Amino acid sequence: MSTKEKTGWIVGGVLIVLYCLAPIAWIVSLSFKAPADLSNASFLPTTPSTENYATILTGNASELFLPALVNSFGICLIATFISCVLSMFAAYAIARLDFPGKKFILGTALAVAIFPVISIVTPLFNLWRQIGLYDTWPGLIIPYLSLTLPLSIWTMSAFFREIPWEMEQAAQVDGATTWQAFRKVIVPLAAPGVFTTAIIAFFIAWNDFVYGISLTSTSASRPVPAALGLFSGASQFEDPTGAIAAAAVIVTIPVVVLVLVFQRRIVAGLTNGAVKG
Amino acid sequence: MASIEMKNIVKKYGDGFPAVNDISLDIADGEFMILVGPSGCGKSTLLRMIVGLEDITSGDMVIGGDRVNDKAPRDRNLSMVFQNYALYPHMSVYENIAFPLRLAKTPDDKVDRLVKEAADVLELHEHLERKPANLSGGQRQRVAMGRAIVRQAEAFLFDEPLSNLDAKLRGQMRTEIARLQRRLGITTVYVTHDQTEAMTLGDRVCVLRKGSIQQVASPRELYEQPVNLFVAGFIGSPPMNFLPATVKGSTLETPFGNIDLDEERAAAVAGHELLLVGIRPEYFEDASLVDDAKKHVGTTFTAKVDVTEWLGDQQYAYIPYEAPDAIRTQLRDLSRELDSEELRTQAIVSIDASSRIREGRDAEFWLDLRKVHVFDPETGENLTRDAEAGAELTRMATEDREEQVAEAAGGLTGERSSGAA
Numbered sequence: 001m002s003t004k005e006k007t008g009w010i011v012g013g014v015l016i017v018l019y020c021l022a023p024i025a026w027i028v029s030l031s032f033k034a035p036a037d038l039s040n041a042s043f044l045p046t047t048p049s050t051e052n053y054a055t056i057l058t059g060n061a062s063e064l065f066l067p068a069l070v071n072s073f074g075i076c077l078i079a080t081f082i083s084c085v086l087s088m089f090a091a092y093a094i095a096r097l098d099f100p101g102k103k104f105i106l107g108t109a110l111a112v113a114i115f116p117v118i119s120i121v122t123p124l125f126n127l128w129r130q131i132g133l134y135d136t137w138p139g140l141i142i143p144y145l146s147l148t149l150p151l152s153i154w155t156m157s158a159f160f161r162e163i164p165w166e167m168e169q170a171a172q173v174d175g176a177t178t179w180q181a182f183r184k185v186i187v188p189l190a191a192p193g194v195f196t197t198a199i200i201a202f203f204i205a206w207n208d209f210v211y212g213i214s215l216t217s218t219s220a221s222r223p224v225p226a227a228l229g230l231f232s233g234a235s236q237f238e239d240p241t242g243a244i245a246a247a248a249v250i251v252t253i254p255v256v257v258l259v260l261v262f263q264r265r266i267v268a269g270l271t272n273g274a275v276k277g
Numbered sequence: 278m279a280s281i282e283m284k285n286i287v288k289k290y291g292d293g294f295p296a297v298n299d300i301s302l303d304i305a306d307g308e309f310m311i312l313v314g315p316s317g318c319g320k321s322t323l324l325r326m327i328v329g330l331e332d333i334t335s336g337d338m339v340i341g342g343d344r345v346n347d348k349a350p351r352d353r354n355l356s357m358v359f360q361n362y363a364l365y366p367h368m369s370v371y372e373n374i375a376f377p378l379r380l381a382k383t384p385d386d387k388v389d390r391l392v393k394e395a396a397d398v399l400e401l402h403e404h405l406e407r408k409p410a411n412l413s414g415g416q417r418q419r420v421a422m423g424r425a426i427v428r429q430a431e432a433f434l435f436d437e438p439l440s441n442l443d444a445k446l447r448g449q450m451r452t453e454i455a456r457l458q459r460r461l462g463i464t465t466v467y468v469t470h471d472q473t474e475a476m477t478l479g480d481r482v483c484v485l486r487k488g489s490i491q492q493v494a495s496p497r498e499l500y501e502q503p504v505n506l507f508v509a510g511f512i513g514s515p516p517m518n519f520l521p522a523t524v525k526g527s528t529l530e531t532p533f534g535n536i537d538l539d540e541e542r543a544a545a546v547a548g549h550e551l552l553l554v555g556i557r558p559e560y561f562e563d564a565s566l567v568d569d570a571k572k573h574v575g576t577t578f579t580a581k582v583d584v585t586e587w588l589g590d591q592q593y594a595y596i597p598y599e600a601p602d603a604i605r606t607q608l609r610d611l612s613r614e615l616d617s618e619e620l621r622t623q624a625i626v627s628i629d630a631s632s633r634i635r636e637g638r639d640a641e642f643w644l645d646l647r648k649v650h651v652f653d654p655e656t657g658e659n660l661t662r663d664a665e666a667g668a669e670l671t672r673m674a675t676e677d678r679e680e681q682v683a684e685a686a687g688g689l690t691g692e693r694s695s696g697a698a
Contacts, residue, residue, distance in 0.1 A: 164361070164363065166359045166361060166363035167363055167365065169330050169350070169359075169363070170357070170359060170363035170365075170424075171365075171376070172329075172330070172349070172350040172351055173328055173329075173330070173350045173351070173355065173356065173357045174351075174356070174376050174377040174380060174424065175351040175354075175377050175380040175381055176351060176380050177351065180380060184376075185365055188365075188367040189365075189366065189367060191367075
């Protein structure tokens with residue numbers, strides 16, 4: 001590569017990174033601005049203050065924000081866990097077993113994944129109210145599963161298909177039952193796939209707004225994205241921009257941490273050294 | 278340890294295509310049996326039916342006296358080395374080898390002892406804590422073998438275990454496998470398409486073609502008394518030359534001159550017109566280098582040499598010849614079936630390395646007639662096969678094997694008693 005090409009690549013790369021990161025940087029900067037500073041027409045706060053963070057963590061918005069944070073974590077983790085376990089079995093069956101209706105299941109999963117959330121939320125709202133799931137954790141976990149499961153099954157079955165058949169056959173010849181072969185050989189090998197799927201599923205649940213705002217009414221189960229929408233300013237003439245920015249920064253942190261922690265596991269070779277490469 | 282008996286085994290796939298067609302084969306306890314054939318002949322399928330990874334459509338699979346058709350692989354107590362080794366990448370070498378023992382709930386101290394023993398045999402000691410990803414091809418291959426020998430299996434099954442190694446390593450591992458099998462005296466079934474492996478390793482070799490057995494015999498019998506054109510063409514490298522011949526009384530007219538047949542052979546070929554004469558490359562020699570004492574058992578002819586290849590220890594000469602169209606097509610079909618592509622009809626002739634025969638010139642060759650076979654081009658059948666001589670060769674091989682096994686067993690008890698002392 002010539003120096004000219006190299007410079008071109010570097011410049012292009014920097015531009016793309018800036019384009020992607022600018023909104024985030026803006027939110028971070030907003031979250032450190034005092035209320036009077038919000039429309040100061042400059043990128044950086046004149047005097048950085050942690051006032052917004054104080055508002056949402058200990059101040060008058062904390063009653064709205066902190067329970068929502070707990071709800072979001074609880075609901076998303078449970079939904080992720082259930083969807084990982086279920087999709088692991090489903091994906092194994094799809095990748096390995098020959099049964100009638102396999103294509104149909106995959107097709108349905110895809111159809112469900114692209115089904116517009118907004119169209120089912122109203123009937124769901126009525127149903128949930130009648131059977132008593134409205135404004136409860138299970139009332140959100142179940143719809144979240146419908147969002148995360150199809151994608152998890154698709155991702156996971158792709159990973160399972162990558163695992164050589166011989167691994168499992170070798171285990172069976174070595175004396176393993178189908179279940180032992182699955183647990184001792186297939187699951188450890190699929191671990192990177194499971195982590196990837198878990199992260200994707202967690203993001204989907206974590207980012208949901210429509211279900212969160214429609215199927216909850218109190219802090220008993222309201223997740224963060226819905227709570228952010230309910231923030232109010234100190235007076236009705238004041239936007240709660242600073243508080244929302246601070247909350248947005250806080251909810252971004254777990255996602256970033258999650259990706260950084262599991263990055264190595266995701267990137268690590270799937271079946272490195274299993275077979276002659 | 279156990280014998281393996283197959284009775285009329287058939288494997289049909291969904292579309293009704295018989296991958297394995299009515300195979301009956303007895304493998305004796307402690308015997309080293311090779312399944313060999315070109316790709317798609319059903320050898321791997323047969324092996325996988327023995328181990329239980331493929332369902333058997335019909336027939337009986339009997340291992341050690343028990344019918345195992347309906348048993349799961351884990352209940353058959355066989356161990357297998359896969360072509361791509363199938364090591365568990367998330368486990369250390371130690372745990373890979375220990376895996377079958379762990380599944381059998383063997384106590385830890387016994388696991389440790391057995392794994393160490395296997396590692397000693399295969400010289401894997403310094404690698405026990407490493408992961409398979411960090412090993413070389415040969416080392417991975419040895420780990421796969423370790424996993425197979427660590428438990429007391431009824432039989433070893435190998436599915437082209439050396440095909441992923443480079444040539445030098447393949448030679449070393451080949452002798453290693455032979456030594457190991459002799460030492461442990463375990464019934465072994467070994468699938469390969471490499472005929473060097475087939476010839477050197479096997480007590481008996483089973484040649485398969487399109488799902489049926491062609492011939493089961495010792496390597497020597499296969500080489501010297503093949504039953505048909507297919508076996509004759511498959512065994513031997515470079516392959517046997519097939520020359521078209523027309524029968525005139527007790528004489529065969531070939532592109533390389535006339536061949537006089539003895540009474541027995543003349544009787545065998547009587548009634549045919551067009552035949553194929555099968556001559557191995559080493560039955561030829563540069564006529565000027567042949568002892569006069571030997572000369573009368575053969576015939577000499579002059580032919581133009583196309584190409585010569587000098588390899589140091591030997592030399593090959595290629596002699597093109599004309600063949601009738603029917604024969605030409607048939608030879609092409611045969612070579613295609615044997616996974617090679619014969620572009621022109623030519624004889625490959627092995628001559629002494631010191632021969633001064635040069636390319637593009639006429640040269641005089643001598644042809645040893647004692648072991649020449651004559652085939653019927655239509656059925657492929659070997660008309661001059663001496664079944665008794667062949668059986669004798671296989672019987673000798675069996676005796677050799679029994680002697681070796683007894684010796685190995687004696688040696689092993691000797692080792693053990695000295696170890697105890």
